[in-house]
Amino acid sequence: MNPTPTLHDVARLAGVNEATVSRAFSRRAPVAAKTRERIFEAARRVGYRPSMAARMTRTGRSGLIGVVRSPVGGHSVDHPSFLLGLGGELHRRGLCPVGDVLSVPGDPDMDPAAPAPAVPRIIREHLADGFLINYAFGMPEAAERLLSGSGVPAIWINQLREQNCVRPDDRGAAAEATAYLLGRGCRDIAYVAAPASSSSAGASRAEHFSRAARERGYRDAMSAAGVPARVEALPPLPPAGAYERRLGHVLRSHVALLSRRDRPEAVLCEADGRVMLAAASEAGLRVPGELAVFGIDNDPGGDVRIAMDRLVVPFWAMGRSAVEEVCGLIEEPDRPRPPVVLPFEFHRAGTVA
Known part of the structure; x- marks a missing residue:
């Protein structure tokens, strides 16, 4: 039966000392890239695998x-x-x-x-x-x-x-998005907050700091520009139901906002703005000709079929x-x-x- 490969075996084959091998495997001390590759290749050839128990004894850490x-x-x-x-x-x-x-x-x-x-x-x-x-x-x-x-x-x-x-800079993101809209000539900019939920999970999400931070960022930018803020709170989501039902609720709320005589010229959506794009289409509005839409998005990938101006969380x-x-x-x-x-x-x- 072959003896278990040791650090000494790796060091001898790689042509370095045992301390260098130990540093290469710990990754906590600098070792030249070519030397590290040579050590790992030597370890592979002799069948050496670092021992967690040995590592803890040597460093006091588990990794x-x-x-x-x-x-x-x-x-x-x-x-x-x-x-x-x-x-x-x-x-x-x-x-x-x-x-x-x-x-x-x-x-x-x-x-x-x-x-x-x-x-x-x-x-x-x-x-x-x-x-x-x-x-x-x-x-x-x-x-x-x-x-x-x-x-x-x-x-x-x-x-x-x-x-x-x-954490992400939610307040800064909303301020940046608002400033961008203002810089493009928009003045009547509505901030559309995500609808509240009566479920316990929804209530927890409503308490997350990002919601208040995003609205605060929007208000910061509007105030700095001397333009009145306009926050549109959507009707609460139904307490339960399929995803399609809840999505339909949001879509109808957006269409109602865009169908009003005092509809805004631009909207900044607290969350995904793609539903707002769908609502604009249903309301017969051209984007960006008649309505500018900007979203603060929690999904960097999103739906590639529906592109929109947005700021995305740096996951x-x-x-x-x-x-x-x-x-x-x-x-x-x-x-x-x-x-x-x-x-x-x-x-x-x-x-x-």
């Missing part, structure tokens, strides 16, 4: 980053671009994500009959070097206390906090930055990180003249 999310759909950032940014940066640093779900009784969207808090083992036993808290909506206070008292470095994703968080950058921040916090746990506020991405498509 694991816990990614904690909500069990409720829509309460965590799940966009593929975000996951690519997060996963790519973890891979570049030689770290491994470990996902788990945080479920605490008292969350209005959870089963009230749940017998006990489902605290992830990775938190209870401090199995990760740091945490990414991907829980943007309605986190129960008990869960916040649990995480804050864990003593493990944690970065909060898409939350408005004084420190240790990564990829948010995932990458979250990893950068948690690694910085791991290195200096006693120095809280200032919030990282990321600009939106501007996509022009001709729905504003």
Whole structure:
């Protein structure tokens, strides 16, 4: 039976010392790219695989980053671009994500009959070097206390906090979009807020900081230009029903707005503006000739068949930055990180003249 390959075997084949091999696998110290490639090739040839137990003994770290999310759909950032940014940066640093779900009784969207808090083992036993808290909506206070008292470095994703968080600049995005419309000669600009919902999940989303921040950004830009603000609140969504039914409700509300005698000359949609484009078509309005439409969009991909001027959430950058921040916090746990506020991405498509 062949003996288990060791660090010494890799070093001898790669023509370097064992310390260099260790640095190459830890990815925490600089090693020349060609040297690193030679070491990895040598490891492949001898069949060497780094031992997590050995790594923890040597460095005191596991190389694991816990990614904690909500069990409720829509309460965590799940966009593929975000996951690519997060996963790519973890891979570049030689770290491994470990996902788990945080479920605490008292969350209005959870089963009230749940017998006990489902605290992830990775938190209870401090199995990760740091945490990414991907829980943007309605986190129960008990869960916040649990995480804050864990003593493990944690970065909060898409939350408005004084420190240790990564989020999009929602207020800045709305101000930028409004300034763009003003700069194109629009004056009667309506800010169309997403409709409220009577469901518990919808109520949680309504409480997210981004809603108030986007409206504030719109008002900032209108005030700076000396132009009256015009916020249009849509009728609440029905409490339940199929996606098509809820979409139809929004479409009808948009058509009603555009059919009024005092319809605006431009609209800034808090969320996806594609339904507004459909409403303009149904109301017989030409875009951008008779109506300018701009959206603040939560989907960088969106429907490629319906192009529109929009600012989109920087999901990829948010995932990458979250990893950068948690690694910085791991290195200096006693120095809280200032919030990282990321600009939106501007996509022009001709729905504003």
